[in-house]
Amino acid sequence: MRIQPLFSIFLFFLVSTTMAAATSPASDDPGAEELLKRSYQAMGGSNWDDISTLLTRYEVSTSGLEGTGVVIEDLLTGRNLGQYDLGAITASEGFDGEQVWSMDPNGAITISETVDELESARNAAYRIMRAFWYPQRHAADTTWDRKETLDGVEYDVLIVSPEGVRPFELWIDGTNGLIARTAEQQAVDTETTIYDDYREIEGVMIPHHVRTTNGDSRYDSVLTVEEAVINPELPATAFNIPEENVSEIEMAGDSTVIPFTLINNHIFIEAQLNGQGPFTLLVDTGGANVIVPEAMQRLGLSGAGAIQGRGTGEESMDVSITQIDRITLGGMTMTDQTFYGIDLSSIARAGGMAFDGLVGYEVFKRFVVKIDYQNGELTLTRPESFHYEGDAQPIRFVFDGQTPQVDGSIDGFEGTFTLDTGSRSSLDIMGPFAERNDFDDHYEFPVEAISGWGVGGPSRSKISRAKSLKLGPVEVRDIILEVSISTSGSFTDRYRAGNVGGGVLKRFTVTFDYQNKQMWLEPNDWFDQPDHYDRSGMWINLADNGFEVIDLVQAGPAAEGGLQTGDVITEIGGKAAGDWTLYALRQALRQKSPGTKWAVSYLRGDLGHQTQIILRELVP
Numbered sequence: 001m002r003i004q005p006l007f008s009i010f011l012f013f014l015v016s017t018t019m020a021a022a023t024s025p026a027s028d029d030p031g032a033e034e035l036l037k038r039s040y041q042a043m044g045g046s047n048w049d050d051i052s053t054l055l056t057r058y059e060v061s062t063s064g065l066e067g068t069g070v071v072i073e074d075l076l077t078g079r080n081l082g083q084y085d086l087g088a089i090t091a092s093e094g095f096d097g098e099q100v101w102s103m104d105p106n107g108a109i110t111i112s113e114t115v116d117e118l119e120s121a122r123n124a125a126y127r128i129m130r131a132f133w134y135p136q137r138h139a140a141d142t143t144w145d146r147k148e149t150l151d152g153v154e155y156d157v158l159i160v161s162p163e164g165v166r167p168f169e170l171w172i173d174g175t176n177g178l179i180a181r182t183a184e185q186q187a188v189d190t191e192t193t194i195y196d197d198y199r200e201i202e203g204v205m206i207p208h209h210v211r212t213t214n215g216d217s218r219y220d221s222v223l224t225v226e227e228a229v230i231n232p233e234l235p236a237t238a239f240n241i242p243e244e245n246v247s248e249i250e251m252a253g254d255s256t257v258i259p260f261t262l263i264n265n266h267i268f269i270e271a272q273l274n275g276q277g278p279f280t281l282l283v284d285t286g287g288a289n290v291i292v293p294e295a296m297q298r299l300g301l302s303g304a305g306a307i308q309g310r311g312t313g314e315e316s317m318d319v320s321i322t323q324i325d326r327i328t329l330g331g332m333t334m335t336d337q338t339f340y341g342i343d344l345s346s347i348a349r350a351g352g353m354a355f356d357g358l359v360g361y362e363v364f365k366r367f368v369v370k371i372d373y374q375n376g377e378l379t380l381t382r383p384e385s386f387h388y389e390g391d392a393q394p395i396r397f398v399f400d401g402q403t404p405q406v407d408g409s410i411d412g413f414e415g416t417f418t419l420d421t422g423s424r425s426s427l428d429i430m431g432p433f434a435e436r437n438d439f440d441d442h443y444e445f446p447v448e449a450i451s452g453w454g455v456g457g458p459s460r461s462k463i464s465r466a467k468s469l470k471l472g473p474v475e476v477r478d479i480i481l482e483v484s485i486s487t488s489g490s491f492t493d494r495y496r497a498g499n500v501g502g503g504v505l506k507r508f509t510v511t512f513d514y515q516n517k518q519m520w521l522e523p524n525d526w527f528d529q530p531d532h533y534d535r536s537g538m539w540i541n542l543a544d545n546g547f548e549v550i551d552l553v554q555a556g557p558a559a560e561g562g563l564q565t566g567d568v569i570t571e572i573g574g575k576a577a578g579d580w581t582l583y584a585l586r587q588a589l590r591q592k593s594p595g596t597k598w599a600v601s602y603l604r605g606d607l608g609h610q611t612q613i614i615l616r617e618l619v620p
Contacts, residue, residue, distance in 0.1 A: 287402075293343055449552075
């Protein structure tokens with residue numbers, strides 16, 4: 001699960017959303033160069049020429065939180081630094097001219113190296129430099145695209161394509177020549193920043209009201225300028241990446257071993273929170289600290305705000321912020337941890353197991369983490385004491401947000417893949433990657449169905465089988481391939497190729513070294529296990545009185561047996577639903593031989609029915 005970043009609202013980001021507007025034909029082209037000259041004069045003209053730095057202080061309102069923010073910008077190089085304090089959460093983020101970094105609320109620094117995040121930072125730097133007026137600072141190809149009329153005001157829309165970076169839109173008010181809004185398609189979202197309430201400060205026009213949206217107004221961010229200082233005195237180190245400021249850990253010795261349970265390819269461990277417990281937590285390589293409302297109530301905690309949480313599903317969920325003083329995992333204790341409160345009940349029903357939250361990045365960032373899937377052990381080792389002694393070759397990764405991402409290929413199609421212990425699947429492919437590489441011409445897709453369930457609900461995919469997945473020097477063969485057909489959510493990412501989940505990772509003992517951005521994959525006894533797709537043709541979730549049929553494969557065994565979505569299975573395979581765990585039942589429906597006949601009793605409304613399902617191979 002990903003928490004939408006808050007700090008990005010501070011920078012001079014140029015983003016866009018769909019809106020009702022009238023569009024004029026290209027014959028009205030006034031010329032990009034003339035429009036930029038007009039905007040330059042309207043916003044202060046030559047008064048900008050001697051401005052090298054700008055410091056702006058804001059009042060901030062976003063996602064139910066109120067607070068303050070400060071941004072400093074270097075107009076000559078595009079370097080920038082922003083900090084915010086929203087009461088329940090504080091953090092900072094910046095670009096030093098080469099590296100994109102962020103400090104999370106728990107004081108950990110992440111250096112981002114993905115194409116998406118670098119292009120976002122470089123485009124932000126271009127706009128901070130006002131390079132559309134000063135092309136010597138950064139060259140770009142700029143063209144007039146169209147006129148838009150919105151709320152009675154006509155705008156000229158320019159397409160700006162900075163050298164080496166993705167394009168964005170620049171909207172210029174036809175009435176006064178001011179920059180009114182800006183647009184950039186990012187990896188997943190299309191967002192909008194709207195600038196108004198311009199006021200003159202030392203001869204230049206500064207917008208004093210800035211609203212950023214990704215199209216969901218619940219999560220809009222509004223900045224109100226309190227002070228803008230031109231050419232402030234700044235220390236030489238103003239744009240340097242700061243030192244980490246993480247809380248202390250308590251651990252006797254150099255390492256601790258934590259037993260875990262593997263269910264639905266998910267890793268579950270037991271934890272103590274504020275001295276109470278045990279609490280059951282899912283381990284997610286890139287996940288934030290998460291706690292469910294029931295566990296918050298048990299601990300007497302309250303949450304603040306309603307920021308945006310997103311995952312594999314197409315919907316967003318409100319996320320509150322709380323603080324936990326102590327979290328103990330095995331023989332290790334971390335203090336003063338920010339947690340995000342979110343309702344995970346739908347994921348629990350889909351997985352068949354209730355749990356109290358997630359841990360991930362905060363743990364992986366502080367330790368070298370070895371996951372021994374076969375023996376159910378998670379080992380945390382202090383980085384300064386770690387020395388790898390196995391036979392595997394190191395695989396370098398970068399961070400996609402806070403999730404490790406490696407270079408690899410699927411059947412020869414090269415791309416980048418995130419490594420996600422929070423996913424039950426073997427391999428999910430992003431829809432844009434599949435489209436670019438014409439997957440429909442290379443694979444047969446006998447099944448289209450729900451393929452997973454995360455924050456934001458279910459995700460749907462076309463299902464096939466891949467011959468070869470390569471991650472660095474490691475190759476895994478004949479795995480189930482799920483090509484996303486979602487129209488929103490994390491699986492619409494335009495930059496990633498795919499997401500590698502527990503179905504692949506469980507074949508290895510996996511060691512992550514986040515500090516040095518490297519990992520090792522050592523095959524275990526499960527390495528050659530066949531990867532089966534469900535042979536019943538249905539997706540079922542846990543219900544109060546059995547298992548609810550949520551989705552059916554068209555013309556699959558369950559559909560042919562007469563089952564419909566909404567039916568509740570009360571008995572299957574000669575056992576009452578209460579005698580099955582959802583995990584065990586799903587395992588059986590995947591692994592029982594084709595031709596196996598399963599007697600099924602189910603409820604449709606208040607009426608009971610019986611049928612038979614004959615399992616068969618749906619994805620050969």
